[in-house]
Every structure is written in C-alpha cells, then in structure tokens.
Amino acid sequence: MASISLSVNGKKETIDVQPDTPLLWVLRDTLGLTGTKYGCGIGACGACNVHMDGEVTRSCATPVLSCDGKSIVTIEGLEQNGHLHPVQEAWIKEDVPQCGYCQPGMIMSATALLKKRRHPTDADINDALSGNLCRCGTYNRVRKAIHLAAKNGGAQ
Amino acid sequence: MISSVNRRNFLKVAGGAGAGLVLSFYLPSKNHEFLGESPNESFAPNVWLRIDPSGTVTITVAKSEMGQGPHTYFPMIVAEELEADWKSIKVEQADAHPDKYGSQGTGGSTGVRTSWENLRKAGATAREMLIAAAATRWNVDRLSCYAENGSVIHKPTKRSFTYGQLADDAGKVPVPQNPPVKDPKDFKIVGTWVPQLPTADRSTGKAKFGIDTKVPGMLYASLVRCPVFGGNVASFDATKAKAVPGVRTIVQIDNGVAVLADSTWAAMQGRDALDIKWDNGPNASLDSDKIRKMFEEYSSKEGVVGESEGEIAKALTAGAKSVEAVYELPYISHSPMEPMNCVADVKSGSCEIWVPSQTPQSAQDVAAQITGLPKEKVTVHVTMLGGGFGRRLDNDYVEEAVKISKAASVPVQLLWTREDDMMHDFYRPASRHHLSGAVDGSGKLVAWNHKMIGPSIGEQRSPGRFKDGMDRSALNGATEMPYSIPNYAVSYVMANTAVPIGAWRSVYRSQNIFVVESFIDELAHAARKDPLEFRLQMLDKSPRLKKVVETVAEKAGWKKPLPKGLGRGIACASCFGSHVAEVAEVSVEKGKVRVHRMVVAVDCGIAVAPNTLEAQIEGAIVLALTAALKGEITIENGRAKQSNFDAYPLMTIDEMPKVEVHIVNSYEALGGIGEPGVPPAAPAVCNAIFSATGKRIRRLPIVKLV
Numbered sequence A: 001m002a003s004i005s006l007s008v009n010g011k012k013e014t015i016d017v018q019p020d021t022p023l024l025w026v027l028r029d030t031l032g033l034t035g036t037k038y039g040c041g042i043g044a045c046g047a048c049n050v051h052m053d054g055e056v057t058r059s060c061a062t063p064v065l066s067c068d069g070k071s072i073v074t075i076e077g078l079e080q081n082g083h084l085h086p087v088q089e090a091w092i093k094e095d096v097p098q099c100g101y102c103q104p105g106m107i108m109s110a111t112a113l114l115k116k117r118r119h120p121t122d123a124d125i126n127d128a129l130s131g132n133l134c135r136c137g138t139y140n141r142v143r144k145a146i147h148l149a150a151k152n153g154g155a156q
Numbered sequence B: 001m002i003s004s005v006n007r008r009n010f011l012k013v014a015g016g017a018g019a020g021l022v023l024s025f026y027l028p029s030k031n032h033e034f035l036g037e038s039p040n041e042s043f044a045p046n047v048w049l050r051i052d053p054s055g056t057v058t059i060t061v062a063k064s065e066m067g068q069g070p071h072t073y074f075p076m077i078v079a080e081e082l083e084a085d086w087k088s089i090k091v092e093q094a095d096a097h098p099d100k101y102g103s104q105g106t107g108g109s110t111g112v113r114t115s116w117e118n119l120r121k122a123g124a125t126a127r128e129m130l131i132a133a134a135a136t137r138w139n140v141d142r143l144s145c146y147a148e149n150g151s152v153i154h155k156p157t158k159r160s161f162t163y164g165q166l167a168d169d170a171g172k173v174p175v176p177q178n179p180p181v182k183d184p185k186d187f188k189i190v191g192t193w194v195p196q197l198p199t200a201d202r203s204t205g206k207a208k209f210g211i212d213t214k215v216p217g218m219l220y221a222s223l224v225r226c227p228v229f230g231g232n233v234a235s236f237d238a239t240k241a242k243a244v245p246g247v248r249t250i251v252q253i254d255n256g257v258a259v260l261a262d263s264t265w266a267a268m269q270g271r272d273a274l275d276i277k278w279d280n281g282p283n284a285s286l287d288s289d290k291i292r293k294m295f296e297e298y299s300s301k302e303g304v305v306g307e308s309e310g311e312i313a314k315a316l317t318a319g320a321k322s323v324e325a326v327y328e329l330p331y332i333s334h335s336p337m338e339p340m341n342c343v344a345d346v347k348s349g350s351c352e353i354w355v356p357s358q359t360p361q362s363a364q365d366v367a368a369q370i371t372g373l374p375k376e377k378v379t380v381h382v383t384m385l386g387g388g389f390g391r392r393l394d395n396d397y398v399e400e401a402v403k404i405s406k407a408a409s410v411p412v413q414l415l416w417t418r419e420d421d422m423m424h425d426f427y428r429p430a431s432r433h434h435l436s437g438a439v440d441g442s443g444k445l446v447a448w449n450h451k452m453i454g455p456s457i458g459e460q461r462s463p464g465r466f467k468d469g470m471d472r473s474a475l476n477g478a479t480e481m482p483y484s485i486p487n488y489a490v491s492y493v494m495a496n497t498a499v500p501i502g503a504w505r506s507v508y509r510s511q512n513i514f515v516v517e518s519f520i521d522e523l524a525h526a527a528r529k530d531p532l533e534f535r536l537q538m539l540d541k542s543p544r545l546k547k548v549v550e551t552v553a554e555k556a557g558w559k560k561p562l563p564k565g566l567g568r569g570i571a572c573a574s575c576f577g578s579h580v581a582e583v584a585e586v587s588v589e590k591g592k593v594r595v596h597r598m599v600v601a602v603d604c605g606i607a608v609a610p611n612t613l614e615a616q617i618e619g620a621i622v623l624a625l626t627a628a629l630k631g632e633i634t635i636e637n638g639r640a641k642q643s644n645f646d647a648y649p650l651m652t653i654d655e656m657p658k659v660e661v662h663i664v665n666s667y668e669a670l671g672g673i674g675e676p677g678v679p680p681a682a683p684a685v686c687n688a689i690f691s692a693t694g695k696r697i698r699r700l701p702i703v704k705l706v
Ligand code: FES
Pocket: A037, A038, A039, A040, A041, A042, A043, A044, A045, A046, A047, A048, A049, A058, A059, A060, A061
C-alpha cells in the first residue's frame, strides 16, 4: 500500500491503495465518483477521461502512483458555484446524449479542447475527440455542441 | 382501494385524502416479437400515473431506458392528453413485476407502438377527472371548463385551479370510460422537439448506470469463464489470487471462478492471478474458416421454402438476363459502451438485484429459480442502461451475479471486463446467401430466388424447437419483400454452430435486407435501369415505402450529378411497422471508403418525438456503418479472437458522415423507430461504392475488399 496525495475537484485527498491501481478505480470505488466510466480498460475508448493538471488523461491507464501531487478534475468537478460548465450547457441545449454512458468522457475531452482552442475547427474537434467512442452514435451532436459552447465562451 | 376495474381500460387504484390521483392503466402487450415469441395479447397495466397535491405528475415507466427515449416519449404522450405543465412531469423507473406492468421487455422497436393508445387514454382520463372535480367544486357545468398547462379553467369567469389543488378531489371522481382524445392537429407536445428528460443527468455524471450501483457491504466480483464456447473449469488453484491485496474470497459457480474483493481493481488483479486448467469441451477447434466452409457446403442443400410465388425455376431461365451472386456476413458483437454488470444481494429470505437489463422480468424469473425464492421475494431494480442494442435482452450476467452472491453470502457487484463482454457476447449470426434473379427484355424484374444459410437464434435457445428446419424469423427482411415480383422464392437452410448468437438491433433484418437491397441494385444495373427507377416501378403495392423512397431521392438530389470520385447509393426497407429509405454518398480513395452523407426519409405514422427519432436514426446509421465498414468477430480455436476495441474498432467522430433525417408523417399506423434505421444503411453504402468504383461488395466487412 502507498499513501498518495492528490487533489480531486479541488479537494485534497489522501489515498491508501495499491500504487498500481488505475486512477479510474480510485475515483469510482474509493472516492465514489462514479461519473467517470469504465469502457475498455486499455486506453482505447475515452469513457474514463479526466483532466490531470488540465490535460485530458485516460484514468484507466494512469496508475494512481503517478497522480501524486497532481490536480484531477472529473465530470463532477466541472460545475462551478452551482453553474454548469458552458460545455455542459451546450450539451443540454443540443440534447447530445443517447444512453449517456460515453458522455462524461466526451465532455472532458471537449472542455480540454476548448481551453486550448477557443474556436476549434472541425479538424480540431476530430483530433481531440476521435479517441472517444460512442456506440450510440452521438458524434454529430457532439460536434454541434462543441461549436455552440465555443460560441458561448466555453473556454471557461 | 380498487374502485373500478375495466379490463380494457383503466383501474383507479387510489384517490382522495392526500393521496392525490393515482391511475394505472392497461396496455396490451404485444412486444414479444423481438424474441420470436408469440404475441401475448393479455391486458395488464403497464403505465402508472400519479398526480399529487403538490402538482407533480409522476409517470412510472416500465420500459428500460437506454437512450432510445421512453423516459421522454412516455411522458410526452401522457402530458399531451393531460394538458399537463411539462415542468411538473417526473419519471420513475419501475422495478420488475410479473404482471403489474404487462411486458417490461424493451426491444423489437415496440415502445411507442404498444403504448400509444393507452398512454393517450391515460392522459385523457386523468384530464377528464380533473375537469370534473373542478366543475363540482365550482358547481358549474363541466362543459364550461377546460384544461390547459396544468390547470382547469372556468371559461366564463376565468377562475382556475391547478392540478395539485384538484388532485385529491379528482381521485374521488368515477373513472370515465371513453374520455375523448385530442385531434393530432391540436398536439402541442407530441410531434415537437422536446429535449430528453435524462439529458442533464447524463451530461453531469449524475445518471446512475448499473455499474454505478453501490450497496452497503458490497464486494466487487470478477468472473473468469472458459474462453472457448462451451468449455468449463477442469480445476483451479487460487493460492496466488488469494494473496492479491484486497481479495476477500473466491467462489466457483457453474460456468467459472469468481474473485471477490474490496475494489474492482483488486478483483481484476485477483482474477488474473488465478491458475485455471480448462476443459475446452467439444468446440476447441472451431474457427471462422470451418464455419464458412460449412455454410458453403450447406448451400447445396435444398432450403425450406419460406415464401414463394409463380414458377421460379422457369422464370429464372426465361428472363432476358440473369444474375447470380453469393453474399456473406460475419459474426459481429453488440459491445455497448457499458459492459455487462449486475449487483445481486441474496439473503436467506430475499434477493435484491440492480441491473441494466432490457428484460427485467426474465431477470426476476431467473433469480427466483436460482435462489428457490418466490418471485415476490425477488426485487429487481432497473438502472439506466449504457446501451443495449439487444445484448441486454439476455440476463446471463444476472444469473452469474445471483449465483456468486448466493455462494459467498454477500452482496456483490459483478462487472464484466470489456474482454469478457466481447468474448462472451451473443453475436449477430454469420450467414451466407445465394441469390439469383432475372430481368426481362424491358428491364423488369421477373424472377428472384434467395436462399439464406445461417444459424437460428431460436434453435440455439431451445434446441429441437423447429421440427422442419424452418425458423421463420431467420428470413425476416428476406420474406415479405415490398417489391412486386411475379416469380420468387425465399428459402432457409439452418446451419447451426456453437457460437453464441442473439438479437442485434433489427436482428436478421440487418443481414437479409443488406443482401436484398444489394442484389436489387445488381439487377437494376443488369437491367440497365436507374436503381431508383428500378425500385419505384415495383413499389406500387407498398405506397408508404414508395413515398419515402421518392422523398429521400428528392432530398438527396438523386438526379443531380455528383463530383467525380463520389458515388451515390440507395436502399430501403419496411420493418418494425416503419418505412425507411436511405441514400449514401461515398468516396473511395486509396482503398479507403469514406461515407460523406446519409440522407434518410422515414415514415413511422406520426413522429411522436422527432428529437429522439432523429437521434435513433443517426445512432442506427453509426451502428450499421460500423458493422459494414469494420465489424467482424472471427472465431479461432473455439473462441472470439477480438476482445477489445483495439482489435474491434468502432466508427469515430472523424469518420462520421453528415446525416439528414426527413420525417414523412403519413398519420397511418404507428411504427417503431429504434431499429428501422439500421437495415438500409449498409446496402446504401455498398451500392454507392459500386456507383463510385464499379466494385460490388458481397462480403462484409467492407474493409476486407476495397
Ligand atoms: S476505459 Fe479508459 S480508455 Fe476506455
């Protein structure tokens, strides 16, 4: 066991688990933050995406040991002072989700993209989101919502 | 208190004294079609409606929500007739119950079709009761009152009561037997673009899927099954697994060994540390090549005729031009993004289950069988489903979770890894199709012969069920063709294998219609006809389909020439009560197929929820194109070779075509919408590839050939 300190959604956490435990399971099982999803466990679907120090990170392929001292943001942490993130607002406006399972991962990719590119092109969106699989096929609405969020100042 | 019962209408179950108005109503349940079972015409209440004194309207939905929308369109239909304030609507997911809600099976694109009439009647009944209660309170003529936006209004005096204020009184009013329903032209909610009610939760991480269930004292379980179909554990050594930190206990059940631990990760690590000797059983040498050869051999057998007309043998040779072709389709997986999972808590006198299932009543049955408990002691909570596509019609993961919990005497969450999920699916069956057809000198299709060779899902589920070798559902989409063809025959050669198979969104239609619509295209070219005209001239007996074909052609600009390098293809289908036509535009560059645009026209009677409809069509196209372009589960050494998305890639956002959906409201009988978008997509794309390159795709996935 190892004791690892990290910040999750602005809260300091000290975690005592096997150091090779992927961040995904620490978030879900240890901290009860179930918004981050398991889809493949091999870094191939993006369902588990979170931000680590602002960068999109596959939490299923990130041993918690490597998160020591880092700042993690999950889907639950996007809301600020009771306000949804502009990307979430856009998601709701465009009614993006079908089953919804891949959506937290999609939204984490989208929010990180908008931080880097205030007005992403379709090519930027393809680059940033092509690692997010959606079996329900919400891709076109995802694209629309990202453009809408950009218009509404989604870079927050 | 049950105050009145009418088996064909409504049952008021409670009312008055603070309870508000509670109605349950009977819906005919005909929704067994997707499992090939005979329709069950019994009437049972499967929608419940409650209006409480705070004004909240709660609608209990007994169908499973997997993105196809019952948590939105059920309330839309009720609210329309009820004249409710949309903001007052709340949805509750029903637990499984043997008969309280009728069939809770979610599949076969039956949701709207089987509930439309009764949801409307339910809303109308409640509305009439609320109006009657208001009229009594004011002591005025009921006809001087009307309902609007969650209130009853007295027209002459403009006085009003909210539904909340009336709920208790309304509960005491006798249930009207024939409440008037609205004229569709007066609809304010139905037919409009309504955002899905679960969207906010799905965009914030709050939506609770099966995998998100946590119950006190729960252990996380990972189960190893024999990778070979039909194999099992010979012996195992758990020493190393037990040494993995966090592992609590190990139990063997009839199909594998489960590791129970404090966390999912520990369970997975423990499972990997198990030392298991497998008894691979009789299928260890099964592989895709053998299956393919077997289908080829079986193709020389005389098929059992499912449908025929005219004199096929004569017509085939008498035609001016005849064409023959063989089509082949592979096994494919469902792979919903949420892998199979189930939480089960088996105690001595009870069993509680939380599961994302499309058939919670069967889950209840199976748990009752395993535990020996009466059904009423088995509670099944239905969570949100992270996709289903037919995979969650089966409850094998429920069986396993119940057995593990029973053996270990603790609540457990069984989570399948993605590898488990892909290697232990009930795949869409592989199949082989022999086609021959002939056109006469004027370019008319005069003969059509289709022999389908492939496994029967029904036979695998209950061996010996089809005495004559005929499973009619295996021919769905091949029989009942919408075209008028004077001489035709459609036959089936059952060719079963040990590969587990099941219903995959639109079931056999996704294969048969691919073949039919591709071969129609081949014959159109043989007849030197435009594929659109060729179809239209045979569609007089199918006016609804004809209309959508015409619509899609117009919207796609069928007659307009495309830029060089692009090809256009069309395909259509009538299935699940709906009529769909699709036009694909594709290019092929350096062997890579790119689908640029899909134009769809659909007639499902009335588009009840256009938002969900568009999303479902778009989703159906993605699922179908993923299958057509890349999907293949190959069998090697008796097992699935692909086990995760690295080897079984899905379509991604950069590959996504533009999708345009055009709704044709015919106001005819309602059709389903979850599945009909699937079947025409692959043939439209392959027909477009032919038009772009002259290459005919007769074997899926396309990736292999171009
Ligand atoms: S679960 Fe991490 S990428 Fe799929």
